[in-house]
Amino acid sequence: EVIVVGSINMDLVSKVEQFPLPGQTIHSHDVAFHPGGKGANQAVAASRAGAVTRMIGAVGSDAFGQPLIESLKQYGVSTEGISVVAGVSGLAFITVSGSGENQIVLCEGANGQVSRDRLNSLADSWTEATIVLLQNEIPWAANEAVLERASEAGARVFYNPAPAAAVPDHALAKVHTLFLNETETEAITGQLPEDTASLEAAAGQLLRKGARAVVITLGADGCYYADAEGARLRLPAFRVQPVDTTAAGDTFIGAYAAAVQDGKQPEEALKFAAAASAIGVTREGAQSSVPSREEIEQFLIG
Numbered sequence: 514e515v516i517v518v519g520s521i522n523m524d525l526v527s528k529v530e531q532f533p534l535p536g537q538t539i540h541s542h543d544v545a546f547h548p549g550g551k552g553a554n555q556a557v558a559a560s561r562a563g564a565v566t567r568m569i570g571a572v573g574s575d576a577f578g579q580p581l582i583e584s585l586k587q588y589g590v591s592t593e594g595i596s597v598v599a600g601v602s603g604l605a606f607i608t609v610s611g612s613g614e615n616q617i618v619l620c621e622g623a624n625g626q627v628s629r630d631r632l633n634s635l636a637d638s639w640t641e642a643t644i645v646l647l648q649n650e651i652p653w654a655a656n657e658a659v660l661e662r663a664s665e666a667g668a669r670v671f672y673n674p675a676p677a678a679a680v681p682d683h684a685l686a687k688v689h690t691l692f693l694n695e696t697e698t699e700a701i702t703g704q705l706p707e708d709t710a711s712l713e714a715a716a717g718q719l720l721r722k723g724a725r726a727v728v729i730t731l732g733a734d735g736c737y738y739a740d741a742e743g744a745r746l747r748l749p750a751f752r753v754q755p756v757d758t759t760a761a762g763d764t765f766i767g768a769y770a771a772a773v774q775d776g777k778q779p780e781e782a783l784k785f786a787a788a789a790s791a792i793g794v795t796r797e798g799a800q801s802s803v804p805s806r807e808e809i810e811q812f813l814i815g
């Protein structure tokens with residue numbers, strides 16, 4: 514089983530010609546609601562890629578809470594671990610201008626109430642067969658409870674410290690695989706991943722602190738993998754025409770987890786993840802762009 518402990522958001526996207534100035538009221542010519550949040554996106558990606566997937570998190574008692582749960586169910590994710598708490602759901606107010614720039618106001622809402630106590634009470638959830646996915650959109654104390662309990666039980670924790678924040682060394686020692694994009698790599702290691710030497714330096718730093726494996730994703734340049742056993746892999750991305758790269762990283766991580774859960778070795782799992790995210794970037798949206806296992810396998814056959 515893949516268990517995702519993380520954020521569940523509704524993205525409220527409005528398109529405008531130009532951003533409003535302070536005090537100004539303008540009209541939007543296009544408004545849409547999309548279920549999002551890094552945790553939920555990764556859960557959808559793992560489930561669509563074929564893993565039995567459970568989401569643990571929280572939504573609000575507002576009008577968005579139930580639709581967010583229903584959307585996850587529709588993608589095959591089990592939702593019994595999602596609590597409904599008083600107040601607003603996680604919301605992202607996204608405004609996109611005519612030139613394609615965006616402004617985002619993020620409100621953590623119910624995600625801020627995923628607590629250490631609640632996660633300690635779920636201790637029975639983790640076993641050696643579990644892969645747990647974590648990100649940085651719930652309180653750090655909750656992530657820490659998961660790292661402790663899950664690693665005690667021998668579960669593999671895949672951690673994506675996004676949005677980027679420093680990762681304490683004691684936490685790194687409990688991580689099985691760390692996933693970083695270029696921004697997160699620079700913020701966390703101080704190394705801009707430009708060439709083999711800087712990739713090796715960044716990954717080496719994290720492996721020395723106790724992570725068992727590190728995956729650095731490089732957008733259209735593919736990814737880099739390093740592990741504590743000394744394996745090093747540099748894989749290209751698949752060449753596609755991207756239309757919307759939102760959640761490329763989330764799709765990659767969810768698909769990688771599903772592949773590892775399925776018994777695939779790192780190289781094959783990375784190819785599977787690269788195929789999933791390549792398909793994803795050719796489609797609009799976040800969760801709605803995530804491909805199914807059949808689509809990924811078909812893409813890999815060519």
Ligand code: ADP
Pocket residue numbers: 694695730731732733734735736750751752753755758759760761762763765786787788790791794
């Ligand atoms: P994030 O979305 O977290 O910033 P990346 O941009 O590094 O993550 O993308 C994650 C993965 O998605 C890449 O390693 C690659 O496999 C795939 N990907 C991203 N952008 C493209 C693209 N333009 N073409 C093909 N694959 C892509």
